[in-house]
Amino acid sequence: MTLTIDARGLACPQPVVLTNNAFDESDEVITIVDDEIARENVSRLAQSKGFDVEVEESDGAYYLHLKRKDTATGEVGNSYSSSVVLFISSDAIGCGSEDLGQKLMIAFVQVLHEIIPQPETIIFMNSGVKLVAEGSKVIEDLQVLENQGVELLACGTCLRYYELNEKVAAGQVSNMYDIVSSLFNAGKVISP
């Protein structure tokens, strides 16, 4: 059933908030706004949530027709409040060839800063901590992510085990409590 949100006259960020709430209840929403800023903001919201956007202008108002792209696999629910945590427990991806695994992990990290939505936190454990230490091939990529607000947590016990505690070049040294809290508070945990 199509939900219609009349957000005319409402101050920013109400049009975005109301539309976002509507996405929890329907795959098709029409949001009506009366200024360009609201039109732009609601469009951005819709696109980031996997909705197609069509804008119709009429009588000084903008009618945004928002339709969820793939209803079979589309996520229902407010994915903003469900943060993505990336759990990296090795410096390699998969089993088999360690050499291949390490190359895959490097490629994985390098692609990360183009992914939407960004992970909120990246956790490094066991040999994964080697990625944040001096000599790692992905230090610059991790520093870029950190600069863009991604939290990098490296397990302190693991760093000491590998004698890397003085050589951390990206992220911060963390502990089991903070790491476990981060995992349990996450909306989604991805483990490459």
Added chain:
Amino acid sequence: MEIPADPNLIVGLETFEDAGVYQLSDVLAIIQTVDFFTPIVDDPYSFGQIAAANALSDVYAMGGRPVTAMNIVCFPGKTMEISILKEVLRGGLDKINEAGVTLVGGHSVNDPELKYGLSVTGIIHPDNVILNSGARPGDRLILTKPLGTGIINTAIKAGKVDEQTIDDVTAQMAMLNKKAAELMQEVGVNACTDVTGFGLLGHACEMIQSDDLAFEIDHAKVPILRHAIKSAQMGLIPGGAYRNREFHGGMVEFASDIPQWAGDVLFDPQTSGGLLIAVSAEKAEALLEKMRNAGVDKASIIGSVTHGVGTKIVIK
């Protein structure tokens, strides 16, 4: 407006500088600036801190040292509890003291809306004034605070951020640009401005005043507040960002694969933002390291100054 010429005026209205600078003698010039605004955050003490840091920043952006300040207060005396004003002023005074500045007075008026800020006087040697203009091809661009305060404040209004994020953005806005300014004078730089309401790109445009200059900024190197990118993607973008884009967008060119959030963040109006500095390539790393060691830990090299054909900023 016609302003009579004055030979002692080092910096006046004409060149979009951060403050006025007036020469008093061969070795002394005064810097004068004023800034005040409506509440940015809910907590009165934090508001006072942020407003004070914001007003002091214009002196730091010229490379000067603020010495005295006066409070400017607009307060709805009949409808707001006086305890709120006391907290705002306490926040302002703590920040003024932190800067080593002396509060010498102030003025208040009744007003339906609360506003607070400062009038600030600073001093500088006439030879050491750092202008907006002065960047040279080959210079590196350093930004000392992360972007995104406008977006995060919109996200706060939408109830979409946690306490930690509110604390982080408040701390960033309340941070003085004092250390950054002192180090910039120590190392020697070519140009500087502080990043506030026009966003990084708007203020960067003010630094390009000759047809021969251009800036190249790497969006991946720009420090950004946590959650700002996610919030921008969610459309929690203040109207000011769109106005900035409209006003200055003609001078900016985005490479084709730049994500939309990058433009939104780069045009996002900042409250009490950091310094944008053009420094020679040879000195850039040294200045950056000094800043990071001194607690300006988000300072980053974000791009460089190049030759340009027509004033332009290129984002890659």
